[in-house]
Amino acid sequence: MVEPLLELRGVNKSFGVVHVLHDVDFAVYPGQVTALVGDNGAGKSTLVKIIAGIYGRDSGEYHFDGKAVEVHGPRDVAALGVEVVYQDLALCDNLDIVENMFLGREETTRLGLDEVTMETRARETLASLSVRTVKSVRQSVASLSGGQRQTVAIAKAVLWNSKVVLLDEPTAALGVAQTRQVLDLVRRLADRGLGVVLISHNMGDVLEVADRITALYLGRVAADVPAKDLTHSQIVELITAGRSGDLGIADPATATV
Amino acid sequence: MTAHTDTASAPAPASSGFDNDNRQAATIGDAARDYVNRLRGGDMGLLPAILGLVALLVIFASLNDRFLTTYNMANLVIQASSIIVLAMGIVFVLLLGEIDLSAGVAGGACATITALMLIDYDWTWWMATLAGVAFGAVIGLAIGSLVSFLGIPSFVVTLAFFLGLQAVPLRLIGSGGSLRFNDPVLRGMSIKNVPVTAGWIAAIVIVVAFAALSLWRYRSLSAKGLVHAPIGLVVIKIAVLAAVVLGLTALLSANRAPNPDLFDISGVPWVAPVVIALLLFWTFVLTKTRFGRHLYAVGGNAEAARRAGINVQRVRIMAFVICTSMAALAGLLSASYTGKVSPGSGGGNVLLYAVAAAVIGGTSLFGGRGRAIDAVIGGLVIATISNGLGLLNQAAYINFVVTGGVLLLAASVDAISRRRRSSAGV
Structure with a gap:
């Protein structure tokens, strides 16, 4: 078995009296797409924000590359090589693709911004991801379709030689063809050896690209199994009831918040 | 990199791979078609302001034969300078989608400080200027901190x-x-002129430097296969700049005294090089530095900027500091023109003129869009209106009505083009 690239062990998190995550174990393997599924309020977003370093943990360990690491904020996480692509994309409409990809990490020379290096690297990254739908890297992001925007956001995340990429609902607002583009891209990321986490409500997408599925139910891990062992209806049961056949939480009735 | 080059590219066939994506419009024709598409999509840029300026010049020239004299044109440039400098400061807060209503009176307060330093403490002009600008920066720091x-x-x-x-x-x-306010240097900004020879030398240096930089950029970008404008467009831009700069220099180098046998008034007013230096400096800051890039990012999507690790609060405070510091310079130029500072300096419609200038020039009130050059063109439009109406001996109220109308018109153009942009996605 391959060692996980990123692993959380026994994570608990409360907001005031609300206990959001109960002893959650979560692992991301290199070269695999791990789908994180769960109903609204199951704790997906909280878990992602803990991985991203936005929230701290009440207890539990954060392992990266087999070693326990201390993370105190988004910068520590970014330094490890973990990038998060958020649902609302976090792109600036008034800037072009290159400017967005290097936002906050602009290359400079003594004479100011180094546009030559930035444009070259942005183009290389997009080409290496086989992105074929963008007509020019100097297009403003406002002129891109939803799928292209998602592509740019993902390319921005891999530009920094990141090892783990978390995608929060990347296909939620996309049409059929654009969903296709993004899913292909997700698969290619994993094929490059990155650990990919896909958070999605769309079971079709999950079954299509995921290698492993981690289902959350009311803040607990209901199942963490290879995707090929699950059917569509089993995933739905895990999400809605916390168990399916002999899989899942032993007695979901006790699993209250 | 300016915002121009990125859009100068024609649509690629959908099947083309990314590694041979479009990097330039093949011909001037493509570039022109591209420009028309952008206009249709609501990206108006400087076009409305330049058309407005030409229309105003034609109207006022036909209504009053003194309007187009070189004497009046030089006067117009001097009147425009303080509006332009204030508007340049305002551009920075507008870029963030903020507003600074106090910039006008802040300029008046700073000019008061400078004048007092000159009169009561006998400071030299540059120390007094620094004191005024520093006072402005402190005001900006206070405003920015409260906002941020x-x-x-x-x-x-x-x-x-x-x-x-x-x-x-x-x-x-x-x-x-x-x-x-009669310090020889500070007052001289408005009432003295650059020696004619020096003016010509400076004008030629500007044109040559611009041409060399543009061509060098074109060569290095095309050699590395990066996105660049077609060579024809580069040449046209150089030609237009040369025509404007050399034309204005020629105009202002002639003796423009109303009574040329008695007096010799010739040369570019000193305010012009001041405005040009500020324009070049702030254009560099906005387009070539990380800070400039971050300003646009915060104005476009503050949350995205924050997630990208940009210190949004610091950027916001800096924008207000720059705005009020520029307001201090604008206050000094205004005092230099009138020769005095009074308690009313910087009040009245000074601030609205500057906001109007920035918006007319193409800076968006909604944030994320704007350039230093917008303030220059917009400032010239506003100064032309107030200068032209003044020559027509209209009642003062007409001036207010017309300027208010122009501001409203510019804001409407901004709002409409913004809507078209979001639907056309330019």
Whole structure:
């Protein structure tokens, strides 16, 4: 078995009296797409924000590359090589693709911004991801379709030689063809050896690209199994009831918040 | 990299791979078609302002034969300078989608400080100027901190400063009084001219430097296979700049005294090089530095900027510091033109003129869009209106009505083009 690239062990998190995550174990393997599924309020977003370093943990360990690491904020996480692509994309409409990809990490020379290096690297990254739908890297992001925007956001995340990429609902607002583009891209990321986490409500997408599925139910891990062992209806049961056949939480009735 | 080059590219066939994506419009024709598409999509740029300026020049020239004299044109340039400098400062806060209503009176307060330093303490002109600008920077720091840390809308904070800062000159000068402003250097900005030879040399240096930079950029970008404008467009831009700069220099180098046998008034007014230097400096900051890039990012999507690791609060504070520091310079230029500072300096419609200038030039009130050159063109439009109406001997109220109307028109163009942009996605 391959060692996980990123692993959380026994994570608990409360907001005031609300206990959001109960002893959650979560692992991301290199070269695999791990789908994180769960109903609204199951704790997906909280878990992602803990991985991203936005929230701290009440207890539990954060392992990266087999070693326990201390993370105190988004910068520590970014330094490890973990990038998060958020649902609302976090792109600036008034800037072009290159400017967005290097936002906050602009290359400079003594004479100011180094546009030559930035444009070259942005183009290389997009080409290496086989992105074929963008007509020019100097297009403003406002002129891109939803799928292209998602592509740019993902390319921005891999530009920094990141090892783990978390995608929060990347296909939620996309049409059929654009969903296709993004899913292909997700698969290619994993094929490059990155650990990919896909958070999605769309079971079709999950079954299509995921290698492993981690289902959350009311803040607990209901199942963490290879995707090929699950059917569509089993995933739905895990999400809605916390168990399916002999899989899942032993007695979901006790699993209250 | 300017915002121009990125859009100068024609649609690629959908099947083309990314590694041979479009990097330039093949011909001038493509570039022109591209430009028309952008206009249709609502990306108006400087076009409305330039058309407006030409229309105003034609109208006023036909209504009054003194309007187009070189004497009046030089006067117009001097009147425009303080509006332009203030508008350049305003561009920075507008870029963030904020507003600074106090910039005008802040300029008046700063000019008061400078005048007092000159008169009461015999400071040299540059020390007094520094004192004024530093006072402006402190005001900007205070406004920016209140907006950034307490989260008070900038509209409210600067409205409070607008009221409060009017007390500064009133307290220091006393109501009804005024301070003379006759330092040879500072006053000379408006009433003295660059020697004709020096003016020509500077104009030629500007044109040659611009041409060399543009061509060098074209060569290095195309050699590395990066996105660039077609060579024809580069040449046209150089030609237009050369025509404008050399044409204005020729105009202003002629003797423009109303009575040429008695006096010799010739040469570019000193305010022009001041404005040009500020334009070049701020254009560099906005387009070539990380800070400039971050300003646009915060104005476009503050949350995205924050997630990208940009210190949004610092950027916001800096924008207000720059705005009020520029307001201080604008206050000095205004005092230099009138030769005095009074408690009313910087009040009235000064601030609205500057906001109108920035918006007419193409800076968006919604944030994320704007350039330093917008302030220059927009400032010339506003100055032309007030200068032209003044020559027509209209009642003062007409001036207010027309300027208010122009501001409203510019804001409407901004709002409509913004809507078209979001639907056309340019």
